[in-house]
Amino acid sequence: MFQETALSGQTTFFQKLRSLDYILLFCLIILGLVSSLSMYSTEGGEVLYHTKSHVLRFLIFFSMMLIFSFVNLKFWHSIGYLFYFVVLCLLIWASLYGVKASGSQRWVDLYFINLQPSELMKVAIIMCFAKFYHRTQIHVVNNFKNLIVPIVVLILPILLVVSQPDLGTSILIGLCGLVVLWLSGVNVKYFIYSSLVLFISLPFVISFLKPYQKLRILTFFNPDRDPLGAGYQIIQSKIAVGSGGLSGKGFLKGTQSYLDFLPEKHTDFIFTLFSEEHGFIGSVLLLLLYAIIIYRTAKIGASARSFFGKLFCYGYASSIFIFVTVNMSMVLGLLPIVGSPLPIMSYGGSSMLATMIGFSVVMSTKIYQKQIIA
Amino acid sequence: MISFGSDTSYRKQSVVNRRMFILSAAKVLVFGGIVAKLFTLQINENKKYLTLSDKNRLREWKLPPIRGDFQDFFGNTIAGNLKVYQLHVIPEQVENFNNLIVRVKDILDLDQKTLNRIIKKKNSQKPWETLIVSENLSWDQFVKINFYLHELSGVKPVLSVARSYPYNENYTHLLGYVAQASQNDLLNNEEIKKKHVPGLRVGKIGLEKSLENELIGMNGVQRYEVNAYGKRINQIDHIEGQKGKSIRLTVDTKIQQKCNELLKDKAGSISVMDIYTGDIIAMHSSPSFNPNLFLYGISYENWENIINNPKKPLINRSITGLYPPGSTIKPIVALSALENDVISTKFKVNCTGKIEMYGQTYNCWKKKGHGVVNLRDALKVSCDTFFYEMSRRLGVDRLNETAKKFGLGDKVFKNIFNEEKIGLVPSTEWKKNALGRGWVLGETLITGIGQGYIQTTPLQLCLMTAQLANGGFKIKPKIIVNKDDLSLEEIKSKMNENLEKITEEPDFDDALLDLKITSGDSDGKMFKPLFRNQENVKFVLDAMFASTNEVRGTSYSSRINDKKYQFAGKTGTSQVKKITEAERELDLDISQIPYEDRDHALYIAFGPYKNPRYALSILIEHGGSGGSAAAPLAKKLFKIIIDRHEERKKTNSKKNNLQV
Known part of the structure; x- marks a missing residue:
């Protein structure tokens, strides 16, 4: 309690620098390196457009993250709702005037970058909920008003993203939101009831799905149904992973990717390529890298004094876990194919930006871990 | 600040920590599941996916x-x-x-x-x-x-x-x-x-x-x-x-080309055979066509040309053309009569140009008749009257036996040419089975001059001639050179061996022969004599010599006097339709008869006469008489065949070097 004044106000820059989580930073750099090399491999061992722009994005957004880490946690707390609101507006803008590509309207043209606001929403929803529950007392969490507001806040972006249409991202946003709700003490029975309702209404929901989405679900249950059509991606992906073996085919030697059998190898299926080239050992090491990142993030949360910081870190760690799990399960054939990038590994600027914003807040929580937010 | 709501704040913290703990435990489990799936795919099922990956990327052409x-x-x-x-x-x-x-x-x-x-x-x-x-x-x-x-x-x-x-x-x-x-x-x-x-x-x-x-x-x-x-x-x-x-192959391109040249613009066939080894020296059917046309799919015009040619170039006349052998069958008829002791060589018939038998008139080709002829003369001048009388005595079944023995009415090659025809040598039994009617004796007479039911391929006639010319031994015709082919000396010694056997114990050997026939072993008969008495064969060959090299012989004008090239042969002129009495009286020149009604001209020959080596058969479809249309070709052909003989012998001696 004595240090309170000293902590709340005047820590020096070097003290802040020292209190950065270097293990986490190191892991992120390694991941950036691995992802750049993987991108290099997707282009058949040449530095072409994808590699260049991926490396560039990583460098820019990573530096940005470092700088933002020194922003006081209070600031992040104060813009919690604003951030959500801005992203929500961007989503609406995307729905109205967005850039269309391959059948869906997900991007807004910001003149210097084509931004995918749904990716940012993955972080924004966590930040928004963290702020909301930071203020909410524990005994009123399960009040009707305190239940209905977060649900509306969560449903709005989901509906917007579904209508783009982008089922994968909307599911991920939903999962991120739900995880924070769960962490902040929403009664377990609501989760049980809502999953029951979801389960019962599933046939009804399915009837609203687009034909290609239905096909994906059917394909998930039986990929051999149409091996050259809808099942092609998952079959080729499993072949690539399976043929990797214990130690893989070697860097730049993944025949499945090199010979273009792998679909979407830059983005959603980047792990397949990695796994084909580096085998079981490489894949487990990559998974371990993510596990450390998740662990370090959660650990920062555990030692944070402010509830906002703690909830954000826990929520963010869990969301990283969800992204990794969904993506890997998908390419390994454990889940249906839904568009879900692997954080940092997958090609995509908005995803990288959102991920780095998230880590900025995490780092800020680390630096200002003793900070108390009123 | 701290005291404010510190209790609720503490509860809030403990809830979130507890729930995070539960969540973390779940995360460990899920990651464990992913590792397990990776293990299954990459370690357990690695082989399967490796194969699939190779199947993906490797393609064979x-x-x-x-x-x-x-x-x-x-x-x-x-x-x-x-x-x-x-x-x-x-x-x-x-x-x-x-x-x-x-x-x-x-x-x-x-x-x-x-x-x-x-x-x-x-x-x-x-x-x-x-x-x-x-x-x-x-x-x-x-x-x-x-x-x-x-x-x-x-x-x-x-x-x-x-x-x-x-x-x-x-x-x-x-x-x-x-x-x-x-x-x-x-x-x-x-x-x-x-x-x-x-x-x-x-x-x-x-x-x-x-x-x-x-x-x-x-x-x-x-x-x-x-x-x-x-x-x-x-x-x-x-x-x-x-x-x-x-x-x-056993063929000689020079001779084959000569055959093609000789048959130019004619429909017909020439076959040349080694009378000991059975090697086909040449076998050509005319008209022919250029097989290179078929390589890239024949053009419409070329195909039309081939298919609309009245002389039918697609037919391989040598082995699928069936023709009545005409007088070329006479050496076999004579041999059969001698072998069966139906007549002796002294037997004579007076030819008046026609003979009345069974209420029908049978004409000799020569209207004026040949006068009194013996067997040698009858073969030489090809007297039909003599052969009518001799066939009458011989009977068709005994003729059938001899003809079949010498290779008529059977495939010359067993299974080399799918399209090869069997031909037909009639017998009383055959007629009853095939036509359901009894044999009429008159049919024997015309069979004796190679008309009527009897049909042979030109190659069969060639084989027949070869087996007569080699002294009456069975040979195996062949067209492909094999490593284990017997040499001429081996064949000759085998023939002599078999000849000695027959003179020592003729009856026993005959029985043995019969046994072998029934057991279906045709190779066992190879180089075995086809006669009872070789003198009969020699007699027939001598008569064929007379036919070519003595005055009044039917192919006398085509003879070669040079002993080196001298050959012996027998002409044949086979009718394609029955000639009425009126037509006979008219005695039309060949140019006045429509092409399809003209006689087929045939010629069989072997040479050189002293020490023969090659036999041939020539057929000119609708060519007229054998003596005028077919025999002259033999004269030209024998020159080149004998000339090429030395070359062939040389090649034969270094056979093993050439073997491929």
């Missing part, structure tokens, strides 16, 4: 096997392979086929008709099957296509080989020809099915067809790494194919 050559006896290639440049397209791999094909048309300067044909062909096959746009590009076209190749994705210039027959129409009927394998070829021959690649040429007829499995060779294989779109990325492996067996 079968290359067409290279067909074995045919060589003549002297090692000249008579059917070989030429390098050709072809253009292939796999329609499936082409983005816009119509654009591509128009571009190709412009580059190659194809005409609209060809273009339509290609498009029609494309529509008739599966999109992943190779479409052969051009079978035979000129070098200029090949260069041009390669120049534009970068803009013609899916187009493949291919260096291929094509069959070529350097002697064009000379060997057509013997060798047959090759053309693209049809659905039937694939169904009927496993070997073709196994080795089939688009554009593969297979034998359609002749030796090309019957020796297909030896000629076809082994496919080469190219293994490529391909990408997901089927585009070849790089070559992994190349397994050389194996050229099919080269087959050396």
